[in-house]
Structure formats: C-alpha cells, structure tokens
Amino acid sequence: MRQTNTLGEALETLKLIWRHREGFKFGGRQINQLKLFKWQVDLENKIPAAVLDTIDVLYPEGKPRPLLTKKNRIATGWHMIFTLQPGVTFSGILRQTEFFSDACRAHVSIELKGGFIHMTVHDAKVETYYPYLWDPTPYLEKMDLPIPIGYGPTGQLKVIDLADLPHMRVGGTTFTGKSNFLHNLFISLAKLPYVRLAVIDLALLEFSYSRGFAAFATETITALRLLTALEKEMHRRRQVLEAVGVEKIQEYHSLMGEESKYDLPYIILLIDEFAFMNPDSTPETGEKEIRRQCQSICANLAALARKVGIHLILAMQRPDMKILPGQLKANLPGALSFKTIDDVNSQIILDNNAAANLPDIKGRAIWQVGNRQQEVQVMHLPLKKARMILNQLRGVRDSGEWINYEAKRLPPSKSSRKASKTL
Ligand SMILES: Nc1ncnc2c1ncn2[C@@H]1O[C@H](COP(=O)(O)OP(=O)(O)OP(=O)(O)O)[C@@H](O)[C@H]1O
Numbered sequence: 518m519r520q521t522n523t524l525g526e527a528l529e530t531l532k533l534i535w536r537h538r539e540g541f542k543f544g545g546r547q548i549n550q551l552k553l554f555k556w557q558v559d560l561e562n563k564i565p566a567a568v569l570d571t572i573d574v575l576y577p578e579g580k581p582r583p584l585l586t587k588k589n590r591i592a593t594g595w596h597m598i599f600t601l602q603p604g605v606t607f608s609g610i611l612r613q614t615e616f617f618s619d620a621c622r623a624h625v626s627i628e629l630k631g632g633f634i635h636m637t638v639h640d641a642k643v644e645t646y647y648p649y650l651w652d653p654t655p656y657l658e659k660m661d662l663p664i665p666i667g668y669g670p671t672g673q674l675k676v677i678d679l680a681d682l683p684h685m686r687v688g689g690t691t692f693t694g695k696s697n698f699l700h701n702l703f704i705s706l707a708k709l710p711y712v713r714l715a716v717i718d719l720a721l722l723e724f725s726y727s728r729g730f731a732a733f734a735t736e737t738i739t740a741l742r743l744l745t746a747l748e749k750e751m752h753r754r755r756q757v758l759e760a761v762g763v764e765k766i767q768e769y770h771s772l773m774g775e776e777s778k779y780d781l782p783y784i785i786l787l788i789d790e791f792a793f794m795n796p797d798s799t800p801e802t803g804e805k806e807i808r809r810q811c812q813s814i815c816a817n818l819a820a821l822a823r824k825v826g827i828h829l830i831l832a833m834q835r836p837d838m839k840i841l842p843g844q845l846k847a848n849l850p851g852a853l854s855f856k857t858i859d860d861v862n863s864q865i866i867l868d869n870n871a872a873a874n875l876p877d878i879k880g881r882a883i884w885q886v887g888n889r890q891q892e893v894q895v896m897h898l899p900l901k902k903a904r905m906i907l908n909q910l911r912g913v914r915d916s917g918e919w920i921n922y923e924a925k926r927l928p929p930s931k932s933s934r935k936a937s938k939t940l
Pocket of ligand 1: 647
C-alpha cells in the first residue's frame with residue numbers, strides 16, 4: 518500500500534480505499550478506514566465545531582444558550598441557524614461576533630431573521646490581485662450608479678448601486694490601498710454620463726488629474742465654498758422635486774424622461790482626508806471656524822441630500838469619534854475598510870475589529886452594510902491608467918468645470934449636457 522504525504526493525497530486515497538474497502542498506511546501507521554472517514558468529516562465540520570466550542574465557553578453549561586438547529590455548507594463558508602432560548606438575546610450574541618470570528622479564523626456575520634439567529638462564517642479564500650477592468654453597461658438596466666467594490670471569496674465582483682446606498686465611509690491606514698480605491702470609484706463614476714463629480718483632496722492624493730473634469734478643492738477654504746454651493750444645490754433640488762410632486766430624484770427622472778438625467782444629474786462628492794476637517798486639530802480661530810462649517814455642511818448633506826441625488830464618500834485614515842460621530846456614521850451606511858493600525862480604528866469605521874485582522878495584502882478590505890460584511894480584493898488601478906481613462910473621457914465630454922462654486926452656478930451648462938450625451 519502506498520505512503521501518503523499530504524492531506525490532499527490522504528483524502529484522495531480515502532476515496533480510493535472507500536471504494537476498495539482495504540486498510541492503508543499513513544505516515545507509517547496503519548489507519549483503519551472508519552477512523553480516516555471520521556477524520557475527513559471532522560475536517561469538514563471544523564467551523565461548526567469551532568462555533569459550538571465558542572458557545573460552550575460563552576454560555577456555560579446549565580445556563581440558557583442559542584441552540585444550533587441547522588447548518589449548511591455554502592459557497593463562501595457556512596450558514597448556521599440557531600433558536601433563541603429564553604434569556605438569550607440577539608444583541609447579546611451579536612456582541613460576541615469577535616469571539617466567533619477568532620475561533621473560526623474567518624469573518625462572521627450574525628443576523629436576526631424570523632425570530633432565528635442566522636450566522637454566516639465566511640471561510641472561503643479571496644484572490645490577491647485583480648487589475649481594474651470595469652464596464653458599467655450590464656448593470657445599468659437595474660442600477661443608476663453601479664460601482665465596483667472588489668472581488669469576493671467566490672471570485673464574484675461585488676457591485677453596488679450608490680444611488681440606493683446612498684453614502685459611504687472609507688477607512689484604513691496608509692499604504693493599504695485606500696487611494697487606489699478612491700481612484701477606482703472616481704473613474705468608474707466618471708464613465709456615467711449623467712454623473713457630476715466633486716473632489717475635496719485635502720490629503721493631496723494626486724487627484725489633480727481630475728481638475729477641469731470634477732469640481733476640485735485642495736484647501737479647507739475652497740472646500741467650504743464648494744460645500745456651500747452643494748448645500749444650496751440640495752435646497753434648490755428639493756424645490757424642483759416638490760414643484761413636480763415627487764420625493765426622490767429617481768421618481769423625477771422617470772416622470773420627466775431619460776433626458777432629465779442630464780438636467781438634474783447625480784452629484785458625487787468625494788472627500789479625502791476627512792479628518793483634516795477636524796476643527797480641534799488646528800489652533801487658528803479662523804481655520805477652526807472654516808472646518809467647523811465644513812463639517813456641519815457635510816453632516817447636513819449626509820442627512821438630507823440622498824433623495825435629491827447628491828452622494829457623499831468620506832475617506833479617512835485614522836478616524837476618531839470627533840470626526841466620525843455616531844449620527845454622521847449612521848448616515849453613511851456603506852463602509853469599506855482597508856487594514857487599520859489597531860482595533861480602535863477598525864471599531865470606529867466598522868463597529869468591530871475585522872479590519873485590524875485583515876491580512877497584509879494591498880487592496881484587501883472589508884465591505885460592510887449594516888451587519889453584513891464580506892472580505893474583498895479591490896481592483897488595482899495605477900494612477901497612470903486612471904489618468905489615461907479620464908483623458909479618453911475628456912475627449913467626449915465637456916472638460917469645463919461643471920460647477921463654478923466661486924460664482925455659485927449650478928447645474929452644468931447646456932453645452933456640457935450635449936457633450937455628455939454623446940458619450
Ligand atoms: N488593489 C490593489 N492591488 C494591488 N496593489 C495595490 C492595490 N491598491 C493599492 N495597491 C498598491 O499599494 C500601494 C499603496 O496604495 P495606496 O496609495 O492606494 O494606499 P493608501 O492606503 O491610500 O496610502 P496613502 O494613504 O499613503 O496614499 C501602491 O503601491 C499601490 O499601487
């Protein structure tokens with residue numbers, strides 16, 4: 518009988534002997550078929566076993582505990598359903614998510630559905646590199662603002678509709694891929710002819726290539742002017758929608774026809790580094806006031822602008838509670854976090870430690886909406902390629918600034934509208 522070296526080989530051999538019902542040797546020892554079969558089953562059940570062990574530790578014997586009623590192997594890992602016993606609460610289990618993640622060495626999401634606890638353990642592996650390749654066309658039938666987030670464990674590209682989301686927060690320490698993602702986002706949105714972009718680049722993240730295509734500010738004083746113009750535009754749009762008796766920009770577009778997407782385009786505001794708007798990090802009174810106003814307009818836009826088609830993406834390296842207070846965070850429901858330097862930073866962005874435990878892979882991040890999360894690998898878009906794509910878009914689009922925030926003129930001129938439609 519042959520000697521096996523690896524686990525894979527051992528399992529292959531198992532299949533063979535199962536058919537022929539003979540004993541065989543593994544590592545020099547005679548293993549009986551039944552033992553090996555049990556070993557395979559144990560391996561398969563490693564995750565549910567880790568979850569049950571964690572429950573044993575968290576809910577000592579004799580005390581009420583969640584009871585496993587169903588487990589299924591799914592493409593991305595395991596899905597388990599638990600019944601809630603009297604004395605066990607959903608929020609109590611949710612608070613223990615980190616323990617389950619640690620025990621399974623995988624991301625765990627927990628939800629309450631129909632009175633049952635649904636736990637999903639994502640133990641599938643994510644590939645380490647994907648180049649930027651993005652065509653929004655197949656998504657436009659169902660989505661207004663499709664954006665690619667990254668590839669998940671199944672090798673599927675996670676695409677979301679920013680129009681539904683409606684705002685996002687992006688975190689992660691330096692050199693992990695945050696800027697790359699923002700360029701992904703910018704270029705992907707620039708491909709949509711009924712989108713206008715605004716960038717506040719306080720971190721000087723090389724967004725200067727977007728000048729003339731997007732409204733652009735690199736200092737807090739110009740950022741304040743830009744934000745003020747956007748806030749006015751938000752109020753103007755609310756009146757426009759009110760006048761025709763609709764509540765949301767989508768209803769306006771469907772009532773007034775495709776053409777109206779160019780009269781009332783979506784506006785996406787991208788801010789990096791949002792923490793530079795913290796008034797407490799400057800001693801100058803004048804600058805403090807500018808930052809305070811910037812922050813307050815951002816909070817207003819996050820709370821009120823989604824229905825009128827203005828969407829925010831706020832990126833930050835080291836957020837704190839002052840820069841991302843609970844209310845603002847609640848209004849930015851989509852979160853993408855690259856690796857953070859510690860649990861505290863991960864907690865601020867995601868409300869859990871998942872981003873601190875990410876592997877050291879550039880472009881690897883956690884995508885989270887509510888308590889659903891998944892690990893993704895963001896596509897790599899080198900700056901040179903971003904510049905090249907934008908230059909091609911400039912060729913078919915009006916390259917004049919669509920928003921003259923100094924003069925507070927909005928929305929884009931007729932000429933830019935005509936040019937956009939040819940894209
Ligand atoms: N998705 C990705 N795939 C492969 N490489 C990536 C990816 N994202 C970023 N990189 C590479 O990792 C390095 C850091 O990326 P990036 O500048 O985006 O990080 P960052 O976190 O924004 O850093 P900083 O805040 O200092 O600008 C770059 O060399 C970039 O080319």
